[in-house]
Amino acid sequence: MTRSLAGIRLGAQPASSDGSVSAANIEQWEQNIPPTVELARTILNHTNVKDALVNRKAVVADQHVFNTEVSFKTGPITNQKSSGRCWLFATTNVLRYNVMKKFNLEDFQLSQSYLFFFDKLNKANYYLELMIENADLPIDDRLIQHLSSDLISDGGQWDMVVNLLETYGVVPQSVYPESFHSSMSGPLNSLLKTKLREDALILRDLTSSLQSAPAAEARATLRTKKEELMKEVYTIMSATLGVPPLPGADGAQEKFVWDFYDKDGKPGHWEGTPHDFYAIAKGQYSPADSFSLINDPRNDFGKLYTVDKLGNLWGGRPVLYVNTQIDDLKQAVVKMVKAGLPVFFGCDVGQSSDRNYGIMDTALFEYERAFDITLGLSKADRLRMGESSMTHAMVISAVHVDPATGKPLRYKVENSWGDAAGEKGWFMMTDAWFEQFVYQVVVPKALAPKELVKVYESGEKVVLPPWDPMGSLA
Template identity: 45%
Template sequence: MGGAESVPRERPQQRSSRMDLLALQEKYDAFRITEDRETDSMIVERNIQYENRDHIGQRQTHVSGAKTEALIHTILQDPKNRLALSALSTANPATVLEKPAAILKDTQTFNVAIPFEGAPITNQRSSGRCWIFAATNVFRVAIMKKYDIEKFELSQAYLFFWDKVEKSNFFLESILETADLPVDDRLVATLMSQPVSDGGQWSMIQNLVDKYGLVPQTLYPDSFNAQNSAVMDRLLTTKLREDALRLRALKNSGSSTAATSVAAAKEQMMQDIVRILTLTLGRPPSSYTKFTWEFYDKAHKLKTVKVSPKEFAGGLNDTHGLRALGGTDVHSLFSLVNDPRNEYNRLLTVDFLTNVSGGEYVTYVNVDKPVWKKGAIEMLKKGWPVFFGSDVGKFSDSKLGIMDPDLVDYELGFNVKLGMSKAERLTAGESAMTHAMVLTAVHLSPSGEPIRWRVENSWSENAGTEGYFVMSDKWMDEFCYQVVVDPSCVSQEVRDILKQDPKVLPLWDPMGVLA
């Protein structure tokens, strides 16, 4: 055929020659790359030798660029590290390194649970009011039972308003009390670092409820600034720091009228603070004037309650009535903590840590883990929700709603060891109470040991399982610090610790961090 005859006979031989040339080119390129790598390595080694020429046998105090480059070169020679680079540099390492086994075992199933959980799931939004939300979520359970309500929230903004007023006043009083100290003294500097934070503690809730009572959220709902407190907080902080310097100067002036000047100045300062809070949060209900609260019960019957905030909160102090309603007396509850740095069976307090001048200072009964967890379990067995404080950001996934030290395998991903104890984390500033939530259930082994806990959070229904998290008992051991319990849930020996003169921790101690 003409087409076949037109193909030159030598073409197969030419194709073979081209293939040989390509093969030679590939070998040359491979040799060149290898040679370049060896050359780079030799250059790095020479640079290291040059940098170390005057430091043989000495500890280097500076970062060696040459050594670091050599280390990077060595790290990336390992195929596992190159795979890790591809995965960890393109996504959140905590998500990449999550262990499916931990997710499967941390299920929302429990064999001890309170019979009635409050509803709806709350949302603190962009504010640091978790402690107020956790406390009001504990309180509302008894109130909902009393009035037979399906869904109910207490006003978190009401307590937030009065907490800001009280903290501002306490800060100014603390500044006057420490006016004889240098402004760069550690105590003064700590006071000035955060005059009026959003955070708080259980003792502070007791102070507020005792003085101002409680109101339903429908009567004092969140303003924009209650939900987004950053700008308001910055303004308050700036004003209070300015006022602090002025008060110190007035008190230290040596004038015969200094006391009068200080009193007048402080009164004006507090008026400014109240003005800022009123205009950002709104006017709160009077703590002494009766309010009218209208609501529908579960049978859809309209009910009306007329009572003052203090009277409304008074029901939380009625021990007999609360026991019948599955509630707890707000004033009898106290904080058990687990702080392995300090002696167990010891009462602790923190210097200058409260919100109400003349109110209760923050106090903790420090006990070992078994005692601490037993108190929480007994609360749940009695049907009472448990306020607790923890370091929520450690080994947790807010989308999955899981808190478990086994959740993320950083050691596998980065080939590093993470081995600090709970005491060491506190000492190093690696951990502290950063968030308050509520325990509503626990799953116990046949021998009665806790396996996992159910947690009611205040991050909306979009977090976790419709707002609820599951916490492994191992996570509780490592990253929980506080549970608030009723005296009936602990032994007489533990209750007697409350009679001790407390060990006073400095304000900058990790136990002084406000949730």
Template identity: 40%
Template sequence: MDLVQTSSSAGALSPDDLRGFQSAFDNDPAYRAAMNAVTTTTVTQVALNRRKAALVNHSFSVHLPENPATSQKSSGRCWMFAALNTFRTKAQQVMNMEAGFEFSQNYILFWDKLEKANYFLENILATLDEPEGSRLLDWLMVAPQNDGGQWDMFVNLIQKYGVVPKSVMPETESSSSTGRMADFVTTKLREYACRLRGAHRSGASEGDLREQKQGYMTEVYRMLCIHLGEPPSRFQWQWRDKDRVFHRAGALTPQEFYAKYVGVDLSEMVCLIHDPRPGHDFNRAFTVKFLGNVVGGRPTEYLNVELDVIKQAAIKQLQAGDSVWFGCDVGKHLHKDLGVMDLDLYDFDLVYGTTPAMSKAERLMYGQSLMTHAMVFTGVDLSDEGRPSKWRVENSWSAEPGDKGFFQMTDRWFDEYTYEVVVSKNHVPGDSLRALEAAPVELEPWDPMGSLA
């Protein structure tokens, strides 16, 4: 091709530069072969390490009893599904039920959406003098109705609203595909923010603004009922157990149902994170400004610890018979159909002649990675010396991918892309837990540790 000089500015690509790029590409037949392959099929198919894929084995030395995989469908509710899935086995044991019982994810979704709307409007009232165009105000406007969440946000919902069986508040079209509902509610919330700020500029009193906000929340509640149905305040519960014995519990509130058939003391759970960035000390608690869902609820708090502390706590919990909620960057080095997360699964270096080489801390600092998905550990494969080699993962993407909806994660993948686990405090060393006695370090709202699964 003919190359014409178009600029003499420092840093501009010159014709000599372009000829050099072209020559380097044309002179290596491997690059031409890669081009021929990738222009006709996906790069992940071309780069898949077939030898590695053939070695996938779904046996684990520690493997908890499992339920059929759930499906969040076209929604961002993985954190709810994962958290509720950690309760399923316990409820089934208490009620002597067959595997397959589910809690209503739609019920939790309803209250999360309502509480998030209220949380957003309270944040607007708290920042009325923030100028338009400020980074904080722009950040608040990005996603007032995000489907995602964090563990402490789930705890807030359970403690306030309890749980119900899925049969009591089943899925709707909008709970399974939240996009249109979230878009409309988000549109209204941004409008409400505009009106509240405008009223403030016009001299409205705090009482006037709160009365205005109350009217807005009435509208949000109405919209959520239209999309998701009305959540029950009390319901009749009865079932037949796996021995064919009939049980009738009578009328229960969702809070009573949780206390009677789940009963997990959520105050005894702690969210451990692995954040190796400089200045983010281990054995230190962190929180994120403006991150939450329930006004007056439990703040989102993380305990930053060394990677081995996280692993050993998760292993101890699995060995004790309890599954582990965790958050990770699921899309990296993932083969969805195989249900495998493995750093060696793709030979991208053979395709591109280069491979990513940033550290975990560098990926966090430069926007290359953060927590994107929550799932549940239900097993781990330990060596004779007790070191993990791979982890069994319950996902919420239906029973189609992986091993009937269950995935596996290599331990090396865990090192690089797992960011948090939720475990009982009695599995965490005392010197780490003592960090919770001090006030947590506050991170900015846009910090990657504020990402929602």
């Protein structure tokens, strides 16, 4: 791609002959500091840049008011605390709507920790299987290094959570509550990474020693050893997170008992398996029948994409995206909200957003005026240069639609950072921000454009490399 040179002042200052920053460069730069930067120097050396440069006009304009909203109200605002489980919180925040309606509840959460346990356990297994599968590659191969860099991230993608839901179901949070290590996952992740990297070397060495053995025998030996190593991983996790309701060897699940009060104060009682409870939570549109629309302007629209070596359950549902125009994502959101459905979406929450105001707006900070600069990266360029990727998953529960055009102007967002952030935990996202920093919207097939459903069902995938930014985990 050829970038425009418009605005570049050739010969405006002496160039260093050897490419270094010279004293002449610095002197020239200092002599040409504009008045606006002089003012910025007075203010910004003793205050937070973001706090000082908030655009008051944007804050005033960005009202937390919406004219098209999911009718059923949920609570409370959830808090993922010191963990990267936003995708699991977004998923359970979507699914709890159906549970709360059925049981007439005012305050309810599904157990994020339950899904976290089985995701982490399966990611460990996924990594070790990949180490067996690619044991012939050198240890410093880019793939091996990439897979071993963040092998059990807290994050995930929609298809990965569908794997968990379909395999393990869901339970109320009171049945499998938070633990220290689910709310602060860093220490557990650090231990597991050390353990699994060592296990990977054990499996690689065993592979080398089995080179002359028959393929079936070698595979059986490696799998037996891997299961011994996975038992140790399970031991660590069950000790730090607690033992969840477990699937039986015969496919049956442990039953659990859930007692509760409804919003009228009446006691209730339910018992069954996590799969039984999932049948209630998934409602009219099953998560398995929903798929991801993405907006990735680097790549062709109207095609199905996947990311190589990305997943959690070995042999499970692959991560798939249908790439399309941003307006298709917006229209999907409006259609779902009008149908009474909250929307799971993935974005880059750290860009042009403020946690205290609960605002996501491309006009929120006045960096260009303060520093006399231009920030002009396109959405595609941000992805190419590693400036942006899908870092966070949240839920849209309302939109403010222009009565004249029917187009969305702003969106109501349910976050998982507790009720001290934003407007009692709720955020407001402008349509301009949506265009630039929203990458994914999950939509049921029944509510998606038919031509995009056909792309999804075609199975004709473009495979992106494991390190592609679309492989980032929200």
